[in-house]
Amino acid sequence: MASLPIMRPLFRPLPALAAALLLWAGAASAQMTLFSAPAGKGRELTVYSSLDDDLAAPLIAAFQSRNPDVAVRYENLLTTELHDRIVAETQAGRGTADFAFSSAMDLQVKLANDGFARPVQTPDTPGWPGWANWRDTAYALTFEPAVFAYHKPSFAGREPPATRADLMRWMAEHPAQAQGRIGTYDVARSGVGYLFLARDQELYPGIWSVVQAMGRAGVQQFPTSAALLERIADGRLAVGYNLLGSYASDWARRHPDLGVILPRDFTVVVSRVGLVPMAARQPGLGADFLAFLMSPEGQGLLSRTLRLSAVSLEVAGQPGPAGGMQDLAGLRLKPVPVSPGLLAYLDRATRARLLARWNKALAGE
Structure with a gap:
């Protein structure tokens, strides 16, 4: 025992x-x-x-x-x-x-x-x-890594984004294909989505440029992994940003049009x-x-x-x-440590500031 x-x-x-x-x-x-x-x-x-x-x-x-x-x-x-x-x-x-x-x-x-x-x-x-x-x-x-998920037929003949810089480049070079077809968690309603965003901010100074670009492309937000993955699998969405890898990997095994990439610049792990x-x-x-x-x-x-x-x-x-x-x-795996540092994410003022910055970045401010 x-x-x-x-x-x-x-x-x-x-x-x-x-x-x-x-x-x-x-x-x-x-x-x-x-x-x-x-x-x-x-x-x-x-x-x-x-x-x-x-x-x-x-x-x-x-x-x-x-x-x-x-x-x-x-x-x-x-x-x-x-x-x-x-x-x-x-x-x-x-x-x-x-x-x-x-x-x-x-x-x-x-x-x-x-x-x-x-x-x-x-x-x-x-x-x-x-x-x-x-x-x-x-x-x-x-x-459980945070991953990019993508609709394979939407990227036929070219590589899907594998880094945050790739994602921004794809949105800039293919605005018609990207418009309204990028999805991520609703960070105000998804605990894991909020945690991923908080870690992105800590690890990557350029994250707000990524969020602004997704906002210009009409990013769609969802509270659950299933809602995102269903829309990527059938092509309504082309790319999903920061999805929980365990669920995305399971969906990819059952839906051949759905692909999963672990980001090559850095990968947050929860x-x-x-x-x-x-x-x-x-x-x-x-x-x-x-x-x-x-x-x-x-x-x-x-x-x-x-x-x-x-x-x-x-x-x-x-x-x-x-x-x-x-x-x-x-x-470049970046696990979220099991430590009291996580308690900062529960602080109401800290959460309110991060959500406000997220909404302003999506609005282009």
Whole structure:
């Protein structure tokens, strides 16, 4: 079993009414699936996750093959609901999930920073990349690049944009083809889209020239990956900017007209973050599940079965299907570190300034 150091919680109790309302709201929206223990009645692991049930099922089946006496109560939540449920249940003194797995890196780090996660060391902790582990409390478990997606027939006979400079050049040289046919996330509604924009601003001084050019070309904004990828696959959009690579890669396998490029100037990488809550009812089971996801078997499943590239260097270094996406060698990869620096993205004033600059750049100001 993974070791569980003792840590004093740093949270303050919520008023009883506020805690009760948050608990009710979370319970009302959660989608719960119970995976029965293969060996019959035994221990129960509770997981709160933003990963869809069908994608989580292979992970749970593999974990249960190692632990046949464990039933898994799996609750699929929106990322904000997941955070709020853990906070409310902890502060109400009721106990909470044994493991939390979310694509909202900032909210997961906030849980850890605020004392709602306990340190856990697994057999793979010593070899885990430093950027992917904050104080053994929050671990990045996937490696998901921001990519360009494109409609292959729209670029027949020429190369699609592979850098931000290429994208600007294409928009300038082919205004008729580009007009209204560039898509990206609505950064005011998409958490990952906002995170990608914030990292672009930090890494690339010329990003606002790119945004202004997309604004002149009538860029379309969407809150979800699926809405963007559907329109690229059928040709309504020619290029998608800063799409989550795991979803784009999966769509490309099923839609032959959709291509994916990892930007060659730099590639922002985000992760899904796992942690064991401080108030977990079964913290040992939560630590065991975390250890499984960090193991070569768990990382291989995340990479191959779920098409989410792995953090584990043993898996992520493999080209082709084993790595979940194309070979990452030679790219300027810029992972978002799992650290309190992510909390800046939750600051309301910082967010308001970035969104205002985005809207002004799109308007040509």
